[in-house]
Amino acid sequence: SLALCAAAITMAPNSIHWFRKGLRLHDNPALREAVRGAGTVRCVYFLDPWFAGSSNVGVNRWRFLLQCLEDLDASLRKLNSRLFVIRGQPANVFPRLFKEWKISRLTFEYDSEPFGKERDAAIKKLAMEAGVEVIVKISHTLYDLDKIIELNGGQPPLTYKRFQTLISRLDPPEMPVETLSDALMGGCVTPVSEDHGEKYGVPSLEELGFDTEGLPSAVWPGGETEALTRIERHLERKAWVANFERPRMNANSLLASPTGLSPYLRFGCLSCRLFYFKLTDLYRKVKKNSSPPLSLYGQLLWREFFYTAATNNPRFDKMEGNPICVRIPWDKNPEALAKWAEAKTGFPWIDAIMTQLRQEGWIHHLARHAVACFLTRGDLWISWEEGMKVFEELLLDADWSVNAGSWMWLSCSSFFQQFFHCYCPVGFGRRTDPNGDFIRRYLPVLRGFPAKYIYDPWNAPESVQAAAKCIIGVHYPKPMVHHAEASRLNIERMKQIYQQLSRYRGLGEEMKSNHLYRLLGRGSPKKFKMVATFIADLHF
Amino acid sequence: MKRIKGGEEASGGESPPEACKKLRTEISEESEAKAAGESPLCDWSLLPQEILLHIFQYLPLLDRAYASQVCRGWNEAFHMPELWRCFEFELNQPASSYLKATHPDLIKQIIKRHSNHLQYVSFKVDSSTESAEAACDILSQLVNCSLKTLGLISTARPSFMEVPKSHFISALTVVFVNSKSLSSLKIDDTPVDDPSLKVLVANNSDTLKLLKMSSCPHVSPAGILCVADQCHGLRELALNYHLLSDELLLALSSEKHVHLEHLRIDVVSENPGQHFHTIKKSSWDAMVRHSPKFNLVMYFFLYEDEFGPFFNDEIPITHLYFGRSVSKEVLGRVGLHCPRLVELVVCANGLRPLDEELIRIAKHCTQLSAIGLGECEVSCSAFVEFVKMCGRRLSQLSIMEEVLIPDHKYSLDEIHWEVSKHLGRVWFPDMMPTW
Numbered sequence: 010s011l012a013l014c015a016a017a018i019t020m021a022p023n024s025i026h027w028f029r030k031g032l033r034l035h036d037n038p039a040l041r042e043a044v045r046g047a048g049t050v051r052c053v054y055f056l057d058p059w060f061a062g063s064s065n066v067g068v069n070r071w072r073f074l075l076q077c078l079e080d081l082d083a084s085l086r087k088l089n090s091r092l093f094v095i096r097g098q099p100a101n102v103f104p105r106l107f108k109e110w111k112i113s114r115l116t117f118e119y120d121s122e123p124f125g126k127e128r129d130a131a132i133k134k135l136a137m138e139a140g141v142e143v144i145v146k147i148s149h150t151l152y153d154l155d156k157i158i159e160l161n162g163g164q165p166p167l168t169y170k171r172f173q174t175l176i177s178r179l180d181p182p183e184m185p186v187e188t189l190s191d192a193l194m195g196g197c198v199t200p201v202s203e204d205h206g207e208k209y210g211v212p213s214l215e216e217l218g219f220d221t222e223g224l225p226s227a228v229w230p231g232g233e234t235e236a237l238t239r240i241e242r243h244l245e246r247k248a249w250v251a252n253f254e255r256p257r258m259n260a261n262s263l264l265a266s267p268t269g270l271s272p273y274l275r276f277g278c279l280s281c282r283l284f285y286f287k288l289t290d291l292y293r294k295v296k297k298n299s300s301p302p303l304s305l306y307g308q309l310l311w312r313e314f315f316y317t318a319a320t321n322n323p324r325f326d327k328m329e330g331n332p333i334c335v336r337i338p339w340d341k342n343p344e345a346l347a348k349w350a351e352a353k354t355g356f357p358w359i360d361a362i363m364t365q366l367r368q369e370g371w372i373h374h375l376a377r378h379a380v381a382c383f384l385t386r387g388d389l390w391i392s393w394e395e396g397m398k399v400f401e402e403l404l405l406d407a408d409w410s411v412n413a414g415s416w417m418w419l420s421c422s423s424f425f426q427q428f429f430h431c432y433c434p435v436g437f438g439r440r441t442d443p444n445g446d447f448i449r450r451y452l453p454v455l456r457g458f459p460a461k462y463i464y465d466p467w468n469a470p471e472s473v474q475a476a477a478k479c480i481i482g483v484h485y486p487k488p489m490v491h492h493a494e495a496s497r498l499n500i501e502r503m504k505q506i507y508q509q510l511s512r513y514r515g516l517g518e519e520m521k522s523n524h525l526y527r528l529l530g531r532g533s534p535k536k537f538k539m540v541a542t543f544i545a546d547l548h549f
Numbered sequence: 550m551k552r553i554k555g556g557e558e559a560s561g562g563e564s565p566p567e568a569c570k571k572l573r574t575e576i577s578e579e580s581e582a583k584a585a586g587e588s589p590l591c592d593w594s595l596l597p598q599e600i601l602l603h604i605f606q607y608l609p610l611l612d613r614a615y616a617s618q619v620c621r622g623w624n625e626a627f628h629m630p631e632l633w634r635c636f637e638f639e640l641n642q643p644a645s646s647y648l649k650a651t652h653p654d655l656i657k658q659i660i661k662r663h664s665n666h667l668q669y670v671s672f673k674v675d676s677s678t679e680s681a682e683a684a685c686d687i688l689s690q691l692v693n694c695s696l697k698t699l700g701l702i703s704t705a706r707p708s709f710m711e712v713p714k715s716h717f718i719s720a721l722t723v724v725f726v727n728s729k730s731l732s733s734l735k736i737d738d739t740p741v742d743d744p745s746l747k748v749l750v751a752n753n754s755d756t757l758k759l760l761k762m763s764s765c766p767h768v769s770p771a772g773i774l775c776v777a778d779q780c781h782g783l784r785e786l787a788l789n790y791h792l793l794s795d796e797l798l799l800a801l802s803s804e805k806h807v808h809l810e811h812l813r814i815d816v817v818s819e820n821p822g823q824h825f826h827t828i829k830k831s832s833w834d835a836m837v838r839h840s841p842k843f844n845l846v847m848y849f850f851l852y853e854d855e856f857g858p859f860f861n862d863e864i865p866i867t868h869l870y871f872g873r874s875v876s877k878e879v880l881g882r883v884g885l886h887c888p889r890l891v892e893l894v895v896c897a898n899g900l901r902p903l904d905e906e907l908i909r910i911a912k913h914c915t916q917l918s919a920i921g922l923g924e925c926e927v928s929c930s931a932f933v934e935f936v937k938m939c940g941r942r943l944s945q946l947s948i949m950e951e952v953l954i955p956d957h958k959y960s961l962d963e964i965h966w967e968v969s970k971h972l973g974r975v976w977f978p979d980m981m982p983t984w
Binding site: 314337392 | 623627635641644645646647648669673675676697700702704705706707732735737738759761763764768785811813815817821839844846848850867868870872873874891892896897899900909912919921923924933945947949951961962977979980981982983
């Protein structure tokens with residue numbers, strides 16, 4: 010009878026699954042744990058801060074997120090559940106929810122980013138105090154990042170090659186777990202009140218304070234459903250081409266593709282593990298070969314690389330105080346930065362890319378290289394942190410680790426990246442899209458220019474400008490820098506910096522990066538010896 | 550034992566606490582026999598000045614300054630001339646730079662107490678005119694200085710060019726006239742002119758060894774020729790192409806002149822279709838005869854159609870950098886006419902493979918040990934052939950991943966094994982993030 014009483018008292022737990030990224034029902038092991046043997050489950054998402062204006066997130070990213078949440082809500086409805094969108098900060102709201110809903114289990118997907126880890130540690134403490142069991146599962150990355158770091162002697166690898174070597178020694182990623190279904194829900198239910206829509210419904214863009222009049226429809230619609238459709242299309246296209254090589258860059262590559270996956274991976278609408286295994290399966294089928302090369306997973310591994318590099322470094326997104334970032338004397342120039350951000354540089358290639366970015370929220374990775382190089386080490390000599398902030402606002406797939414890491418890479422501020430090569434804001438575009446269709450599409454004011462002059466319209470004779478109904482300096486800005494002069498200056502700057510670093514050749518990777526910060530700019534050299542080499546020999 | 554105030558963190562080498570610990574252990578081993586309660590023998594004020602100097606030299610300036618607050622003795626050590634031979638003035642404005650500037654009080658102190666100790670000085674300025682003007686102000690006050698090295702370095706935009714020319718020239722002249730033993734001078738991107746170069750030469754012709762003056766638009770070929778004619782010890786020179794002349798090369802190869810070690814030339818296009826003069830082969834030949842080991846470093850920032858005057862004759866270039874797109878045809882000429890080539894960097898070419906051109910370079914440029922390719926295309930087979938021909942002398946091979954085009958013989962995954970084999974070390978192309 011004591012056992013019966015005990016059994017009666019021990020009720021099936023009430024769970025909360027806390028969505029942050031991982032906005033999906035497929036391959037979601039933490040969600041799986043929330044419903045396992047549970048009496049009730051509620052899936053929550055915190056909108057924090059509430060008003061869009063106070064954060065550095067543009068309208069495309071908000072819209073994508075809201076579409077993800079709508080999609081989740083719709084999918085949960087099919088399982089007689091709902092999404093609970095909560096206004097406020099988790100640390101403030103959770104204690105109330107634990108009490109109100111009599112919660113005994115909290116689940117969420119592991120967040121490897123330093124800020125995320127700190128937040129989660131605080132929530133775990135709150136939960137413990139409230140007698141709530143916390144279950145955390147890794148599913149936003151292919152691997153347990155701490156294991157990669159451990160394998161590398163306690164430091165994250167700072168070159169992509171080293172990273173690839175390390176992961177080839179790990180066990181393959183875990184298989185995706187089954188999608189949440191009625192069967193998996195079992196007896197678990199979600200109590201939904203009459204006024205759920207008012208209290209916990211997904212807000213609209215308007216409610217968040219955005220003016221949506223004239224807003225074009227999303228080129229990248231958010232949500233798990235869209236993600237799963239895309240991955241099938243993506244794989245179909247790969248199979249049809251039967252070619253897993255890196256595709257040659259052409260004019261079409263610059264445009265948003267219906268098989269593009271990066272925003273969905275960032276928000277977690279698509280599981281990276283699902284993508285990994287589907288790629289593997291397809292490769293084995295088409296190539297009748299059982300071992301795919303690492304390059305097949307390039308997109309996923311770069312993402313993983315940056316997550317690993319960032320997870321233990323709270324200053325990963327800064328130059329100062331960041332042990333892996335070279336201190337470069339960037340220029341502070343708000344006007345120049347604004348011109349770059351607002352697509353008013355006077356270089357059509359750069360401006361078209363920045364226009365596409367602002368309008369649609371995605372640009373091709375080579376386009377990213379072009380504009381990042383232009384802002385930092387190529388032309389404007391402005392800090393990569395500024396560029397990173399603009400991408401954070403506008404780019405759908407830019408999350409903290411990947412965005413900061415990529416900007417450091419592209420500005421040659423870290424990761425032993427060679428600096429000798431500079432992208433030309435005229436030539437690079439011209440070689441990619443000789444006809445200039447990309448320019449005409451995003452900068453309609455330049456439509457009238459022939460291919461010969463569309464990348465450098467300031468060189469067009471007056472007659473050509475008049476015929477194009479676009480006078481440079483009047484209807485479209487003059488180029489904001491003289492590229493030859495700027496690149497000459499900047500390569501010299503980079504050389505000055507790297508010459509100082511090359512003094513530490515022969516040091517281990519870790520020592521070098523720990524010393525980078527402290528040893529730069531130490532006193533005047535006795536002699537200025539001219540060093541002939543351009544190719545900094547920092548590789549090890 | 551006196552307590553050390555501040556100076557807790559000292560980077561690099563031994564910090565005072567570490568040095569103290571060592572000394573303490575040594576002494577305490579000796580005095581183990583002594584009863585407890587007796588004061589230790591070591592008195593930090595007895596530490597010899599030479600040892601203090603040695604220790605202080607390891608400390609960054611800030612930590613040294615903390616140490617100097619401890620006592621009079623350490624304060625004296627802080628001001629020893631040997632510690633003030635080298636100084637780098639960092640002049641930044643918060644509005645234009647993220648980096649901190651040298652404290653104005655420190656600058657005042659240096660000028661007051663140490664200006665006659667200074668020998669190796671550089672000024673790093675940000676893009677604001679104020680910073681460049683501040684540098685000029687300091688320079689003007691270095692009347693008692695006998696500088697051996699002077700560097701004027703703009704770390705972002707060339708702000709020295711914004712300073713009124715007369716202000717700059719008069720400041721620079723102060724140093725030229727008073728130093729009389731300048732050996733190393735770095736004045737790129739400044740408004741230095743012919744008359745001031747004459748002053749430099751009049752006072753420092755015996756000692757000048759290095760002159761770096763790229764992008765000094767107010768200097769003429771005659772101005773630099775004057776330097777070459779008078780400064781026979783000049784070993785390293787950097788300037789723009791418009792200053793280069795046959796006369797200059799002949800002056801640098803005259804009998805009285807020492808062997809040149811390093812000549813760097815920047816070729817920059819101001820406007821498309823700009824015309825550049827040519828240098829006679831005989832002038833280059835004279836240079837090579839006189840200084841067989843000299844490095845000729847050339848940076849090209851030209852439009853593709855401006856290369857007409859270049860690479861039509863043999864030229865003793867050792868380090869060649871193409872900052873913009875360069876045509877296949879020009880690269881073909883490089884292969885034919887640059888037998889001394891050691892390092893080649895091509896930032897961009899185009900969409901046609903550079904197979905033949907690379908092979909030709911491998912064949913004729915037998916000294917080539919470093920190559921960097923940016924936006925170019927090379928078929929994997931030709932690339933392997935190139936590496937095979939160069940063999941192990943290629944110590945630096947920096948190829949962007951996108952450059953290599955897989956063909957029937959090699960895929961991207963296979964090529965790095967082939968190349969590694971021929972190089973005798975593990976090699977792979979440079980990667981850029983693709984996400």
